[in-house]
Amino acid sequence: MLDRDWFDQGVPLIEELFGNRQVMVAKRRYQGFHRQGLMANGQDWFHQRHIVAPHFMGEKLKGFFGYMVECSKETMKELHAVIGSGEREVEIGQYMTKLTADIIARAEFDRNYDMGEKILHLLERMQDLTAQASSHLWFPGSRFFPSKYRKEIKELRRKVEKGIMEIMENKRENEELGRSPSSRKEGLLQVLLSESEKKGNKDGFSYTQQLIMDEIKTFFFAGHDTSSLLLTWTIMLLATNPSWQERARSEVVEVCGQAPLSIDHLSKFTLLQMIINESLRLYPPATLLPRMVFQDMTLGDLHIPKGLSVWIPVLAIHHNKELWGEDADEFNPEGFAGRSFAQTRNFLPFASGPRNCVGQAFAIMEAKIILAMLLSNFSFTISKNYRHAPVNVLTLKPKYGVPVYLKKHI
Structure with a gap:
């Protein structure tokens, strides 16, 4: 962790750290949660990013709009049915979890939520166990010792990979038989399977079956977990700040009028973007970002030797009163009036630099x-x-x- 003196002067240096190509993602003990995927470094990371990143940009990103609206309509129907039955209270996080999982499954893996539900629950259990890792005694070589904890992690990973393998094989069979609807957008799974059929580039990189499974685990879980949390925390903030909720609703009505929501409306939701940013500031999905330097480097007057892990305290930065004012712990979207992500150097919900979150535009649109x-x-x-x-x-x-408490808006 960074000491206090460095933290006080360190926000500009953090940007420099994120942008430095001598820095890679520190390999935390994820116990097989995603063994490669986001943990790749060097040329392997470069090639993976080059293949995956375009899938979340431009016209391909716009192509997800229909899936997002379709899935959201189904959730709205479910919520209307709940309150129509006389229930007033709903645990909104459960609905956001299912909705975002449905979107990522349909948009990226050509599957609906029901077909991916088993894998999702297994990944969530793996997340819970991984989070408990710090409470377990660790010493060099301890990961090779048998224990109930490691046995369960291993069995969960086996079940997850078996399920993903079935999805991959089913996708290949449908492609061979010509059953995949040509009208559907090419999802990430299809992109990865197509890449795996290539012989590799001049550096020898190619997508193996194991690497595809790691990517699917990463994107299926991260693509819904962080998004569902963003939505859940934002709804909590709007539920406890009714004046901001009404302002946001008025903006939606003003922008859309009587017309159905369209992709052109999204860029006009200025106030809604400020609210989303403020939610990400107060409750960033990732509270710490680990980085490791693989060459000696200097940041300001600080020498960082090769192999040192540096943990960026995102939550502490987002709540620092010197950076955000005395009301740093309060909900105040006005702090983002006129600011963009690029203009806010101490705003790091998606990290920064070349290794920032590849799916951030997807998450914001969703x-x-x-x-x-x-x-x-x-x-x-x-x-x-x-x-x-x-x-x-x-x-x-x-x-x-x-x-x-939900109430139908008239």
């Missing part, structure tokens, strides 16, 4: 769509049963969920 549709359909207030207890389980989660 959040705008879902929140706009939720605001159009419902008003909501926080339940008296809500207990504010953020807990860090690899990502920052509400320990007891976020129960809200």
Whole structure:
């Protein structure tokens, strides 16, 4: 961890650290949660990023809009049915988890939520166990000793990879038989399978079957977990700040009018973007970002030797009063008025530099769509049963969920 003196002067240096190509992702003990994927470095990372990144940009990104709206409509119907049955209180996090998992499954892996549900639950259990790793005694070579904890991790990984293998084989069979609908957008799974059929580039990199499975685990889990948390925390903040909720709803009505939500509307949701940013500031999904230098380097007057791990305390930076003002712990979206991600150097929900989150544009587009549709359909207030207890389980989660009172918006 960075000491206090370095932290006080360190925000500009953190940007330099993120942008330095002598820095790689530190390999934390994820116990097989994703063995390569985001943990790749050097030329392997460069080639993976080159293949995956274009899938979340430009026209390909716009192609996900239909899936997001379709899945969101189904969730709105479910919520209308719940309150229509007389229920007022819903734990909104459960619905956001299912919705974002449905979107990533349909958009990227040509599957609906039901078919990926088993894999998702297994990955969530792996996340819980991985988060417990710090409470286990560790010493050199300890990972080779048998234990109930490691046995369960191993069995979960086996089941996850078996399920993913079935999805991959099913996809290949459908392609060979010509059953894949030509009208559907090419998902990430298809991109990876196509790459695996190539012989490799001049540096010898190619997508192996294991690497594809690691990528799918990473994107299926991270692609829904961080997004569902962004939505859940944002709904909590709007439920406890009714004036901001009403302002956001008014913006949606003003931008869309009587027309259905379209992709052109999203860039006009200025206030909604400020609210999303503020939610990410107060409750960043990743509270710490690990980095490791693989060559000696200098940041300011600080010498960092090769092999040293540096942990960037995102949550502490986002709540620092010298950076954000005396109300740094309060919900105040006005702090983002007129600011973009690029202009806010101390705002790091998606990291920064060449290794920033490849799916951040996907996540923001998804959040705008879902929140706009939720605001159009419902008003909501926080339940008296809500207990504010953020807990860090690899990502920052509400320990007891976020129960809200829903009311159909007229």
